[in-house]
Amino acid sequence: MIVIHAPASIRHEPTGYFRRGQTIPHPEQAERYRILRGAAEGAGHALAEAADHGIEPLRAVHTDSYLDLLRTAWGRKDELPGIGEEILTGHFARPQMQARPEGLLGLLGYHMADTSTPIRAGTWEAIHGSAQAAVTAADAVLEHGAAYALCRPPGHHAYADSAGGFCFLNNTAIAAERLLAKTGGPIAILDIDVHHGNGTQGIFYGRGDVLTVSVHADPANYFPFYAGYASETGEGAGEGANLNLPLAHGSGDDAWLGTIAEGLHRIAAFRPAALVVALGFDASEHDPIGALKVTTVGFRAAARAIAAAHATVLLVQEGGYLCDALPQNLVAFLVAFEAARRGYARRRPPGWLRGR
Ligand SMILES: [Zn+2]
Structure with a gap:
């Protein structure tokens, strides 16, 4: 694979995270990159650094004003007297508050969902490096049929103009x-991350050219709370091109698979030219913030099912947090997939692996 x-993935090192009334060590640590990379390398996979394709591939998804804010915010830190090692706000715009302010804290609250x-x-x-890994891997998929983008920080909770859930x-x-x-x-x-994508x-809700399917823990009492329900099926040209498959908390391999x-x-009925898998490992029974009970055997079976589903598959790393099972599940998935x-x-006929 x-x-x-x-390598720039390690440069974002958040420390604390406010969860359920207390500050805990931030689950989305740079160590995740080192562990996932080490596991892939140790299992004999060919590692390659992402090429820098510049800002244009990011502009295909995100607004210019949001990208500008992410790119320039740290350089503006002196606008906030007494600022420490990170810029973070605790004030967030509600849907009925429409003004986009000029000040840095207000801007962050306008473009973020949480702390x-x-x-x-x-x-x-x-985050730029992580996105470039996705772009580079997408190009590799068209040449080789499959690739794994080791993206860290993750991305599937980020909207066109907002961050949240550890994602930018x-x-x-x-x-x-x-x-x-x-x-x-x-x-x-x-998307098979334990959290709804x-x-x-x-990003694709109003479009019919990208089908989004998410298998996740029921959001009724779990992040992201405000989306991820079966009733959300897309709108306009995208009507019918969004499928949410929430699972009861505590579900194991059989229900998940x-x-x-x-x-x-x-997805087969949609006849896509390529399949992108948002590959979180936080559905694991051992994940520190997970809500499902998927075993390593389950991840292997999922890998086989996905490999059988399409000739052109890009795996993009999403969640999955520090525990012994994290690297084990990555290696198990990649081995079974290959x-x-x-x-x-x-x-299958010659040429199958090059696409359809
Ligand atoms: Zn997740």
């Missing part, structure tokens, strides 16, 4: 746009 990564996305000295370099730039959506532009589409996204849904199969069935691809390639 080709693994595309960005999980502080901006620090290296944040822009890290929507790497999965950026990769999907890249594949759409290069193949003519349509493109399907399958609300940002990705929001059955629901993924349902999502893949919908083995299944080789098996299907043998049974």
Whole structure:
């Protein structure tokens, strides 16, 4: 498996995170990058650094004003007397408050959903690098049929103009746009992170050229709370091109895999030119902030099902937090995915692995 990564990923190092009434160590640590990279390398996969494709692939998804803010915020820190090692606000615009203020704290609250996305000295370099890994891996997929983008920080909670849920730039959506532009589409996204891919849904909600499918823990009492319900099916040209498959908390392998199969069935009917998988490992039974009970055996089975679903598959790293199972599940997934691809390639006509 080709693994595309960005060493700049480690430059965003948030420390504390306010969760359930107390400040805990931030779950989305730079250490995740080192562990995932080390696991992939140790399992013998070919690692390659992301190329810098510049700002244009990011502009295909995000607004200029939002990108400008992310890029310039740390340089404006002296506007905030007494600021520490990170810029973070606790004030957020409600839907009925429409003004976009000039001041830095107000701007951050306008473009953020919560307190999980502080901006620090290296944040822009890290999120830019993570997005470039997605773009580079999308290009690699068109050449090789499959690739894994080791994106950190993750992206699927980021909307076109807002951060939240540890995410700033929507790497999965950026990769999907890249594949759409290069193949003519349509493109399907399958999100198997334990949290609903609300940002990705929001970005493509009114469009019919990208199908978004998300398998996740029921958001009725779980992040992202305000999206992720089965009733959300898309709007306008996108009506019918969004499928949410929420699962009861505590669900294990059987329910999770059955629901993924349902999502893949919908994707097959859509006949996409490529499949992008938002690959979170926080559905694991051992994840520190997870809500499902998926085992390593379950991740292997999911990998086989996804490998069988399409000839052109891009895996984009999303969530999955520090525990011994995190690197184990990545390695198990990649090994099973590659083995299944080789098996299907043998049974299918020549050219299958190059796309359809
Ligand atoms: Zn997640």
